Amino acid sequence: MKKRYLLGMGLMLFLGIQAQAQDPVIENIIKEARENSQLKDLGHELLDGIGPRLVGTPQMQQAHDWAVEKYQSWGIEARNEQWGEWRGWDRGITHIDMVEPWVRSLSGMQLAWSPSSPEGGAQGEVIVLPDLADAATFQTWLPNAKGKYVMISTPQMTGRPDYNWEEWATEESFERMKEERAEFERAWNQRLQKTGLGRRELPQALEDAGALGIITSYWSRGFGANKIFSAMTKKVPTVDLSLEDYGMLFRLADSGKKPMIHLNAQSKETGVQPTFNTIAEIKGTEKPDEYVMLSAHFDSWDGGTGATDNGTGTILMMEVMRILKEVYPNPKRTILVGHWGSEEQGLNGSRAFVEDHPEIVANLQALFNQDNGTGRVANLSGQGFVDSYEYLGRWLSKVPREITRDIETTFPGNPGGGGSDYASFVAAKAPAFNLSSLSWSYYNYTWHTNLDTYDKIVFDDVQNNAILAAIMVYMACEEPEMVSKELRIPLGRNGEPTDWPTPRSPTRKGGMD
Structure with a gap:
């Protein structure tokens, strides 16, 4: 009887330790993401309700204003920051008829x-x-x-x-x-x-x-x-x-x-229009002047509605901010999200932010960017930061295994010189990482095409990405010290050292040549 009692006590002690080991914030992140997901509603409002978001168009401005209003409805501070101007244009109908033969x-x-x-x-x-x-x-x-x-x-x-x-x-x-x-x-x-x-x-x-x-x-x-x-x-x-x-x-x-055609393509020039980034913020309680950032470009080309490039990245980051505000409302570090304008014309919004906010870039703990489509995250590179394996590895270990099991990592990796907005921060030697997705035939079927629409979103994958990104942000906020920013100088194809990417200034007056 005594032996059985001790065994039972040991099991209870083991289970108690396991329960303590389960971080309640992480448990609540997973629960909120899975039981109260707002992704479908956000996608519908943005993609069907507002539509494509070409820089300089009325839809781009509507999207910025919608995002600010949505964040504020969740109790999150948000604002539109002007960084430049662009040629204004409003798409009208296109009707093309062959009339002969x-x-x-x-x-x-x-x-x-x-x-x-x-x-x-x-x-x-x-x-x-x-x-x-x-x-x-x-x-x-x-x-x-x-x-x-x-x-x-x-x-x-x-x-x-x-x-x-x-x-x-x-x-x-x-x-x-x-x-x-x-x-x-x-x-x-x-x-x-x-x-x-x-x-x-x-x-x-x-x-x-x-x-x-x-x-x-x-x-x-x-x-x-x-x-x-x-x-x-x-x-x-x-x-x-x-x-x-x-x-x-x-x-x-x-x-x-x-052959003869009748073409009626109506559009309207609307003059010079301001261009913005939408920034939302959950203020840190212990280290408010240190930052963890989420990143996704807000603009799109307008052949479709910009669903996978980059509506999915946009609603992902909005959902992560909503979840964190709900379950982690008093983070140790300040959490920022940047919804960038005019990424498609050369990372202009994020380059402007890096140029205009050196104090944030200098105190950046980590940035997580998502851009390339609707798929679950499949690749993560250390971007040339020597110790990225240590801290990213620890943070990833807190994410459910069914989400991380197929993620391929490259450490320390090489710095990205372009392609998406994380590169604007990497060039400034800030630890910024791209959450790169599975293809889902992205290049052929949705990247900058007429088929990039709501129906191409795989919401299960985007939901998994929301859990991943939210936990990574939480872990980065909780990290006791700032992470190492030691760089590994990248090697070229010949094995010789090359240069770290150079920060580039944005185009602040676009489309007016």
Whole structure:
């Protein structure tokens, strides 16, 4: 009986130690994230309710104001900090109809900052950029573009992605297609080079010659996906057509069928607009002048609604702040979140913050950035900080194993020189880390495409990322001392030391050249 009693007491003591070992804040972070998630509502309000967030547009300003209001409703201080100005532009409708040789509404949209069509649109023949001998011949030809819509992109030989060919084609057929495609693309590039003009100058030369508009197609190597970037024209619209419709128009024009389209692309210039970062803050109680930061860019391109680039990073960081305010309202260090503007044009918002707030950067304990899509975090690099393995490893050990088991780490790693906003802080020698995600076909299907929409979000993965980021922030706040900022000078491909990235100033007046 005595032996059984001692065994029972030992088990109770063991369980008691285990219970003490379970940090109640971490338990509450996990519980709040899983039982009271606001991610779907945040995603709906931002992506469906406001839409894409191109810098300088009304939607970008609406998003900044919405985020401040949302934070304040959670009892979190928030503000919009102006860091520059940008060309203001408001997207309108894009309606494209082929009217000859038969009638069909085409799938396409005007590129960002595109000039508009005349009121009600304009009808004209579609022609293909000709293959001419040299730049002088091209200049002689240019008057032929007057009153025409000119196609300047490479038509695709196949609308099937390579993975579809790999699944169904014979090996010989697949290889032949790739060889023919490479040769066709080479020939088209030569055609462009023989105009004597670059990517920016060619559309402007055509509009100066009186073209009605420019037609492009930037296929993203996935079914139905096109990348939507910015127009180079200043006076006439530039529209991007789907691979399928661009190919049809190209073949008709190339074979002498003289297709006609009616294009009505309406947009509005809105003058110079202020640009902002949205900053939210939970003040530290013991070390308020030391900081742990969350980071995600707020802006997007506007082919879709910017769901995975970077709506998911945005709602992730908002959710982390909400959770921490609920379960850890009095952190030892100050917790900041930066929702950056104009990342897509060169990390401008985060570079401005680094430049404008050296006192925060100097006292930064750690920054966690998320950008590349909806997937669960799969990679974490130490960014060249010598002791990052020690503290990041300890913090990660507190995250549930089912979340961290597939994360690949690289320590100390090399400093990121660009790609997302953490690099702005790394260049300033502040410990900033990128929570890099699984692909979920990000590059082909959602990165800067017309398909980057709410339905592509994998909320289970984003929820796991919220738990991970919230625990990492909590652990960084609780760390007794500031972490080491000792650097490992990166090595180049030849094994020789290279330079640490250099901080770069932002573009504070954009799109107005």
